[in-house]
Amino acid sequence: MSTHETGRLVLVGAPLGNVADASVRLKTVLHSVNVIAAEDTRRLKRLLSDLEIDTDADIVSYFEGNEQTKTGQLVARLEGGDDIAVITDGGMPSVSDPGYRLVTAAIDVGVPLTAVPGPSAPTTALAVSGLPSDRFIFEGFLPRKSGEASRRLAEVAHQSRTTVFFESPRRIEATLAQLCESFGSQRQAALCREMTKTYEEVRRGTLASLLDGARDDPPRGEITLVVAGWDGPDGSEATPERLAAEVEALEETGLPRKEAMRQVARQYGLKRRDVYEALLSR
Template structure:
């Protein structure tokens, strides 16, 4: 299975094609869906973050990729995107697959999705595994509301500044980190969020040596410093408790309630919603809203 670097043309125009984002297994090939198999075998073009991994995946799945295989990774996506969009305009079906999980989620793909949409090309997905939601689900931390921060800044100063901004985030946070930076990242997390903040290190999810450690941040930092972990890492960190979050100024609280009321929410429900969001007592928000100017 060779990578084809010729210009991306599909012959006579057959109308607008379609871009399909393919969710690849994180590690366990048994997680590949039947639709992933069908998509890879029927697409006119398969754009892969790592063509060698795609070749190995196809072999493990026992499928043959009849379409053209091209590389599409961080180093060439700016140059390759216009060619793929041209092929889509000419009627080609293009499947985009990354090393694992869903394309464009901290992986190549967003640039192509945006360009395809701007060109009026349909974009759909063959959904599959996601390290974000898998780690969140097994972390044991609240999963009803969460935010995904992707990779933090590589530099220590920039990373610590970003963590200070996140220290009062009430939702559970999911982050990616490179193995050689995990120890420093966990140490910075413990400093910014507090040593006792609950967290989980999820390593090599779905693979043979999967490991999930659920401990306070300080303990995880000490563990990583003693023996830097290997493999693909996803971090899940509990959100700030209400006591850790400073209440917004009274004017901001009144404005939030007013916006909800303008949208049709009753004042009573608006006050309750704002109080819950900021970890405040409803009575306190009520008194702020009804205080004389």
């Protein structure tokens, strides 16, 4: 049992694919805790076997589908004195993975928590992308509905910071097509798949070239997409159709038309009348 008055919650950064990336502290924690909450219990057991970790911990399933119902049970065990480790299939818990609900619930009841730092797909992909890494935005997975995804992209299309996305092989072609529309087809990007695994691959080029490549040779496995930031107004991209589409996307978020026109004009270094005339030409 834990020696704490309450138990302690430990977020464990799991290897993305190469088990040799596991730290000594990861092994110690998984050996010593009372409970391991795993996104995929089968993958966890394989990891434990590969790392030759002997544990008497209770292994419980904790993933997106049951996170809401299981959180209360895990908090009760923490309050009862059990130490709990949360581990996902790869990377840090709560970063587009299960864990955030449990973290906030543990904080609410005063349970101490810490993390075992480990691999992170966003920063790993950013480091090898060849794109600026001093400032970046992490957007995770885009919404599944096309309209919601377009609105999200419109919000970040003119950020000067590099943007990092997660995507599945099934949706990558559609997402690259949306990025070409929202960010401009000539924006530089890197498609990183299966990071640290046997078939690791990084495809670099414009969004248009990555889209062509995804059509000709669909990428498989887990994908992290890194897209360069906007480097300032570009008259060749400020077509009437694009300006009007961006105003309409902002309006759909509830922004008044005048404010939407003002924001789009500012993003492209144009006068608001230029944007107004683009709307009239539609």
